Amino acid sequence: MLGDIGTLVLQGAMISAIYALIAIGFTMIFGVGGILNLAHGALIMAGAYIFGILVRETTVSWIALHPAIAFPVTVVAVAVLSWGLYQVLVRWVEDNVVITFLATVVVAVASTELVIYLFGDTPMGMTLISGALNLEPFGINARPRYVQFAGFVVSWIAIGLLWFYITKTDDGRSILAASMSERGAQLTGVDLHSVRAKTWLIAGALAGIAGIFLGSTGSATPLMWLNPLALAFIIVVIGGIGSIKGSVVAAYFIGFLEQFTVTFVGQGFRGILSLVVLAIFLLYLPQGLYGREFVHD
Amino acid sequence: MISTILLLGTILSTVPGRIEDVAGSVRRNVLLPIGQTLDRLLAPVDRALQPVADGYNRRLGTYFGEMTGLQFALIFGALIALLTAGLWAPLVSGSLLRTLALASIWAIFAMSWDIQSGYTGYISFGHSVLSAAAGYTTALLLVHVNPELSLWITAPISVLAALVLGLLIALPSLRLEGPYFSLITFVAVLLFYRLTTAFTSLGGIPGFSSPDVFTWDPTMRYYYMLVPMLLIALALTFMARSNLGMILVAIRENESAVSAAGINPTKFKIWSFALSSIPMGIGGVLLVGFTGNVDPHTFVIVDNSIEMIAMAVIGGMSSILGPLGGAFLFEFLNHEVLHGFSTPVRYLFLWGLVLLVLVFARDGLFRMIWHRLGAVRGENE
Incomplete structure (x- = not known):
């Protein structure tokens, strides 16, 4: 029993860290542009596959990079991909919420077909850091892998950097301003278009990191965008749309909840409890934990 | 860098x-x-x-x-x-009748999606749940109650199940505004999918193969699909052109104005969802009769919901007949024109087409053609 709780805390904390990365990018884009980016999961998938191609020797033998080099390359690549998605597609349709919605979801579905076309149906495995820690001597019945620890640490570094950028630099504060009141930001000389593009860049980078860790803790599959997207939805609604703090808190809440279900109820019920929690939040607290009512301006 | x-x-x-x-x-x-x-x-x-x-x-x-x-x-x-497709389609291509039959079913889905989401602007990502409810009800009735039950009994119960599930989703979620409604419907699909895989009594991934197809004769099968489709198209067009359709469009354009006019928008949104659930249920029953198998891949997965949205978008949202045309175009491209390519390539092409329509022709191809035809003599109404 005690061992179970130890496992729960350990695994829960590590999985929640990744969830936080998934959700922050999603909530930032929603907060600034009012755009629900349903292709966010596709960007996460892109991160996993790009990293997989770069580090694996079997796909393209001459570019088998060391994971430490492949990591930043992947993050930059996904960030540019996300930025490109905004510049090429979303900015032309963002005036109509419904069209943006549909366009991004079509991108997500198309990404699955592209991945199947390029890499086939079979899951692609990859390693960031190999090895695992044996905790049996300490009475905890788990073998957390080093890559999970790395995920936890990287997640908090990324959150810390983002927090610093958003609250301490002028550049970042313009993002915050745009998410609070677009008109107010415009009146103080913020270029909304470039702020939005910047948000997509940052969200892409975070999605890339999340993708790398999802890919290297499990494997990359053509349908792997679906679950992170659903998680991002759930976390963002619970945390409050547009609130970064809320996303982190809700990510940990959902992460532990899922781990609890897996440990004590069964693997098959993994997502069901969080979906129920989501439904309760939508009905009774739709603005979320740290959300605010939308200001009509 | x-x-x-x-x-x-x-x-x-x-x-x-x-x-x-x-x-x-x-x-x-x-x-x-x-x-x-x-x-x-x-x-x-x-x-x-x-x-x-x-x-x-x-x-x-x-x-x-x-x-x-x-x-x-x-x-x-x-x-x-x-x-008359039963006469001429076999001469064109051997698989055309099958494609047209499938297109008829998807046309029902696309039109049902349209009366709800296209008209009110409340985008549902979960319409496949409704057809799945009907399909699974049919399968469960056949498996657990009596494998000899006739279609005249299972079909109405299945449609009723779709309606009940539709109301179950609509009643709480349509009070929510904007994207939250779409989120709930999206979650509904995922939840349904998880349930089908978590409980073995729901058949799991292989699903049920006990329901029979209506008929093996391709011509008869086509008419079994076509006739309900045309009747539904007629009924939905009639509703869309009535005052009801006008109120639904008004909800999309300005919901607070609708409230200000003394009309309760929530009531009408629930109405439109119910109106959409019934044909979805009929479509689900027809899909069972077409494939003879009820499994998550044919009925539940999110891609199905996205596919009906894609058809409605290609044809032109909020026009009922636009999505009908869109469904036929989509299936025709998918199964006849692009027949030689592998599935991923076909779908990549189709999704690319949908994106192009979304960016360059928001009103949809068929609505564009329709208005162009209406204006050849230079009259603009």
């Missing part, structure tokens, strides 16, 4: 201007003359057909919308073509 990004940025920012220039000259020098020539050729035809259309307009125009001569010819021609 930073400088490359900046360079890329400057290049990209000059591109749109140039694209607009090119598009403008193409429009002036190519599209406009073609359009004018077509207008000149078609105007006499339109004028010649006008008396026939007027006859229709006098009797039925108030219920289903008025048409010009060419529009009437298009609808009438398409109807004749569909009704």
